[in-house]
Amino acid sequence: MTDIKLINGDCVEESQNIPDNSVDLVLTDPPYLIGASSIGKPSRVGSWADWMNVTHFYKSWFEQAKRILKDTGYLVSFCNWRSMPVITKALADLGLSITSVLVWDKQCLGTGPKKALRPRYELVVFVGMKDAVIPNRSLSDIWECKRVAPQNRATDHPAEKPVELFKKLICETTLENALVVDMFTGSGTAAIACRETGRNFIGFELDTHWYNAALNRLKQEPE
Template sequence: MLNLQKDWHCYLKKGNSKELIKQIPDNSIDFLLTDPPYNIGKHSTGNIPLPGRTPMNNDVADWDWVDFNPEDWVEDFLRVLKPTGNLFIFTSYNQLGRWYNCLDHRFDTSNFMIWHKTNPAPKIFKAGFLNSCEMIFCCWNKKHTWNFISQKEMHNFLESPICMAPERLKEPKHPAQKPVSILKKMITIASNENDIVFDPFMGVGSTGVAALELKRKFIGFELDEKYFQAGKKRIMEYKKNVSNI
């Protein structure tokens, strides 16, 4: 079991987060912010062939072909979250209802946010809508931690470009890497300095970087070796740069 009273700023662990989450004490997490698999791999049509050009990359990561069941995670999420904590989960159209059914009756309030990507991939054949929005399912109880910025800033709508260079990693390339800017907005609203932010699917560590930049503590788990090492490197480099200031 992790000793969260120690003077540490982040705890990163490679492995199966379903097992690693057992190390986290009850009622210890201030903000659980995560981006689990969407289960859209089976709906992918693969790369899009273009006449006389390189095919447009439409691949879905290997990990999204494996069935991910929100129902399997609810009890552990509820166990580790403080009564004053907030739970934000990036999700997709096919999983939103499942998260709602699992969590709505377990919290005083459930809500959602939309992240609008201002530069989504184009629809080459113009046969549908551009995939420019992602949903974030949100839950909290009465007296939860909340930093209301202003009426103008508190719409449940975030807008930014998708993660681009130089922030976006070229190797390994994570198809779902989120911009630090939108993660910082959520962390600012839903937690306070020195609070613990937890991401059981940390990918290449964007939530960790955002949390540390805002003087929060961070716990991150990741199963994939390449993503874990990339995320760990980003977070350690940030810590090193801060200590040298």
């Protein structure tokens, strides 16, 4: 039986209780912070200086991920094209680099301004530690998985990801009984995916609303 643990607290502070080199996979869907702005008014793009300030946010938990991951482990984080420069900078500051970028084809069009193409994808960065290996050498960097429609979400979380996508990410990077850590648990998708694939799980969620939503979801969905 797997051990699934959710913690209501700040991931940077709480993850310090995890021993060095003890985690097989850090899999998370962090806030993209695409509205970051220092001018007092929301901006979808923000200034370059604002984005570089956001780098400190990413770096704070990347640093913990680097510490707790085994040499064979992976850091796998959802993102989008706006946050890629920030992630690249934060990783470089820690002596890390992106190993792969996965394109998640959501198989449906999102909304967007008239001057832009309508988005159909999100990105997932893979950061392999020094001895990390993807066993499946036929695995491409484009995966199709239909997004969760609002009416089908397990909770009211606006960015809920498909369980099947998380299960595939977990199974392609770890073995059964591995330990997976989610720095931003949100609605608990990674916890559900770990339980269904026989992995152990530790998840952190600062927002009490989403922490309780994830707990309730774990209780309601069958093991």
